Amino acid sequence: MADYPIHEYDVLVVGAGGAGLRAAIESSANGAKTGVVTKSLLGKAHTVMAEGGMAAAMGNVDDRDNWRVHFADTMRGGQYMNNCRMAELHAQEAPARVKELEAWGAIFDRTKDGKILQRNFGGHRYPRLAHVGDRTGLEMIRTLQDHGIHQGIEFHMEATILTLLKDGERCVGAFGYDRERGRFMIFHAKAVVLATGGIGRAYQITSNSWEYTADGQVLAYHAGAALLDMEFVQFHPTGMVWPPSVKGLLVTEGVRGEGGVLKNKEGKRFMFDDIPENYRSQTADTPEEGWRYVMGDKNARRPPELLTRDHVARCINREVKAGRGSPHGGVFLDIAWIKEKIPNSVEHIKKKLPSMYHQFKQLADLDITQEPMEIGPTTHYVMGGVQVDGDTQMSSVPGLFAAGECAAGLHGANRLGGNSLSDLLVFGKRAGEYAAKFAKQQGAGKIDHAQVDAAAKLALEPFERGPAAENPFAVQHELQESMQKLVGIVRVESEMQQALDIIAKLKSRAAKAGVGGHREYNTGWHTALDLDNLLTISEIVALAGIERQESRGAQFRDDYPEKSAEWAKYNLRISKGADGKPKVERVPVMPLTDELKQVIEEQK
Numbered sequence: 137m138a139d140y141p142i143h144e145y146d147v148l149v150v151g152a153g154g155a156g157l158r159a160a161i162e163s164s165a166n167g168a169k170t171g172v173v174t175k176s177l178l179g180k181a182h183t184v185m186a187e188g189g190m191a192a193a194m195g196n197v198d199d200r201d202n203w204r205v206h207f208a209d210t211m212r213g214g215q216y217m218n219n220c221r222m223a224e225l226h227a228q229e230a231p232a233r234v235k236e237l238e239a240w241g242a243i244f245d246r247t248k249d250g251k252i253l254q255r256n257f258g259g260h261r262y263p264r265l266a267h268v269g270d271r272t273g274l275e276m277i278r279t280l281q282d283h284g285i286h287q288g289i290e291f292h293m294e295a296t297i298l299t300l301l302k303d304g305e306r307c308v309g310a311f312g313y314d315r316e317r318g319r320f321m322i323f324h325a326k327a328v329v330l331a332t333g334g335i336g337r338a339y340q341i342t343s344n345s346w347e348y349t350a351d352g353q354v355l356a357y358h359a360g361a362a363l364l365d366m367e368f369v370q371f372h373p374t375g376m377v378w379p380p381s382v383k384g385l386l387v388t389e390g391v392r393g394e395g396g397v398l399k400n401k402e403g404k405r406f407m408f409d410d411i412p413e414n415y416r417s418q419t420a421d422t423p424e425e426g427w428r429y430v431m432g433d434k435n436a437r438r439p440p441e442l443l444t445r446d447h448v449a450r451c452i453n454r455e456v457k458a459g460r461g462s463p464h465g466g467v468f469l470d471i472a473w474i475k476e477k478i479p480n481s482v483e484h485i486k487k488k489l490p491s492m493y494h495q496f497k498q499l500a501d502l503d504i505t506q507e508p509m510e511i512g513p514t515t516h517y518v519m520g521g522v523q524v525d526g527d528t529q530m531s532s533v534p535g536l537f538a539a540g541e542c543a544a545g546l547h548g549a550n551r552l553g554g555n556s557l558s559d560l561l562v563f564g565k566r567a568g569e570y571a572a573k574f575a576k577q578q579g580a581g582k583i584d585h586a587q588v589d590a591a592a593k594l595a596l597e598p599f600e601r602g603p604a605a606e607n608p609f610a611v612q613h614e615l616q617e618s619m620q621k622l623v624g625i626v627r628v629e630s631e632m633q634q635a636l637d638i639i640a641k642l643k644s645r646a647a648k649a650g651v652g653g654h655r656e657y658n659t660g661w662h663t664a665l666d667l668d669n670l671l672t673i674s675e676i677v678a679l680a681g682i683e684r685q686e687s688r689g690a691q692f693r694d695d696y697p698e699k700s701a702e703w704a705k706y707n708l709r710i711s712k713g714a715d716g717k718p719k720v721e722r723v724p725v726m727p728l729t730d731e732l733k734q735v736i737e738e739q740k
């Protein structure tokens with residue numbers, strides 16, 4: 137084996153977003169020597185982009201809220217595909233995690249009596265999102281980072297993990313390279329926590345950062361761990377559609393939480409036309425009642441714009457397809473209208489939604505305090521990911537843990553807005569704690585030199601093929617286009633099969649991809665190395681999408697438009713078969729305990 141630097145840790149955390157930082161803090165607090173690797177600079181992970189807030193049933197704005205309501209909301213939103221143990225732990229522990237963040241220095245917006253302010257969001261029965269204007273992710277990352285760097289954690293910035301290292305069945309570290317110089321490095325660890333985020337860069341229109349190339353999911357899959365629920369990819373209803381350079385950029389649900397309404401080109405508030413049966417009793421009958429809800433009237437029910445994301449995205453899709461869309465292929469989201477209701481609406485909007493105000497002003501030359509925005513669905517979040525134990529976050533590979541967006545379970549078939557940031561805190565902490573415990577119980581495993589040599593050889597092959605070979609950017613672009621068109625918001629089997637054929641061809645092209653130049657900050661090389669992750673995850677999403685022959689949550693099948701009682705019983709688990717291909721299996725959904733059944737009944 138070549139003489140690569142070896143970094144020794146008890147616990148290695150891959151990812152420095154909310155989940156990774158929270159895991160590292162807990163691991164370190166439990167006495168484990170902890171290292172963190174991140175593709176970007178510290179403070180720049182995707183979590184920094186989070187806007188609307190983190191969901192926790194603190195009851196600061198409406199004292200009827202408690203963990204039981206939050207649990208029931210999360211399960212209903214996830215169409216009961218959730219790992220109910222995770223949904224229970226999340227609802228119970230989120231308030232303590234938010235208060236802890238405050239104790240570490242996070243400065244939340246405040247109620248008049250000085251408590252953490254909570255805002256309305258889709259699918260949450262009561263105002264529940266602790267927030268800092270529409271820059272909550274920035275405050276979260278800043279706070280965790282400030283706290284973390286004083287815990288003796290070591291950080292490796294701008295470094296990418298390429299493969300996990302195993303000793304028999306157990307995960308004992310990782311192999312990667314630093315992006316600045318292109319040098320290889322080995323991490324020898326007793327436990328590894330994956331906290332690498334999502335997969336949105338497999339699609340053309342996405343709110344996700346460049347980091348979202350499915351690395352954690354595919355690292356785990358190749359290492360023998362199972363993935364779960366990969367058919368459930370969330371399309372957020374409100375991304376920018378104009379100008380083209382920013383297509384997909386997120387418009388926070390906070391806009392609707394503050395009273396923004398959706399209209400088609402005829403000026404009709406179309407969300408009142410289609411209210412799902414299981415939400416009817418919780419949804420306003422009239423615009424007037426919806427506005428009263430936004431203003432905090434406890435006797436009013438939420439406006440239909442605050443139904444779950446899957447439903448709102450499909451309603452927008454329907455309007456556009458029916459020719460009632462906006463000039464650039466979306467619909468209108470109007471917050472300016474609240475001037476009819478409150479005298480200081482301009483200041484109010486600027487104060488509550490400062491980033492949205494600037495985003496539209498600077499990127500689209502549009503003043504959202506005066507004019508409606510044009511918006512449409514954008515690929516946003518993946519509910520599926522690494523299958524983990526709900527309490528410990530350990531995957532099916534001993535010593536390999538996962539938390540945050542790259543893990544599966546909490547959100548079922550559809551995530552409620554705000555439930556991700558609290559997920560990062562609750563399960564990031566748990567992953568760090570149990571990884572440290574695991575590390576204490578285990579001796580150091582052995583690094584297998586053959587695994588390292590094979591990974592290094594594979595990583596350098598694009599240079600051997602050179603710049604005249606297949607262009608990695610072209611392969612990436614064609615994949616994104618195909619996933620957008622064929623495995624998107626509305627799916628049919630024939631199109632997903634077509635996507636699988638395209639992916640197979642793109643895989644052989646990716647195996648011939650080549651780059652020129654040297655190893656320092658070579659973006660062509662980085663892209664060539666991302667391709668296996670993007671292609672593997674795309675194949676898995678399409679396979680799972682084909683297998684689930686029903687419409688549920690984020691997966692809408694035009695050829696199976698109804699929910700099926702039979703499919704309600706199963707999650708889909710995907711692992712690498714003996715033939716090296718993805719093996720898709722139905723596994724029974726985790727049964728509810730009697731107590732949790734009762735909670736759901738009482739919240740109906």
Ligand SMILES: Cc1cc2nc3c(=O)[nH]c(=O)nc-3n(C[C@H](O)[C@H](O)[C@H](O)COP(=O)(O)OP(=O)(O)OC[C@H]3O[C@@H](n4cnc5c(N)ncnc54)[C@H](O)[C@@H]3O)c2cc1C
Nearest residue numbers: 151152153155175182183187188189297333540541556557
């Ligand atoms: C615009 C926007 C707004 C959002 N707003 C909200 C909101 O208001 N509320 C909410 O709950 N959710 C929100 N979300 C979702 C939420 O932000 C994400 O789900 C969450 O931040 C994911 O956090 P994470 O810790 O799992 O991953 P991330 O924050 O993405 O961190 C992943 C880390 O892994 C690193 N990494 C990835 N691959 C590798 C590799 N191979 N080697 C080394 N490092 C690697 C990355 O560099 C990064 O450091 C929003 C999402 C977007 C896009």
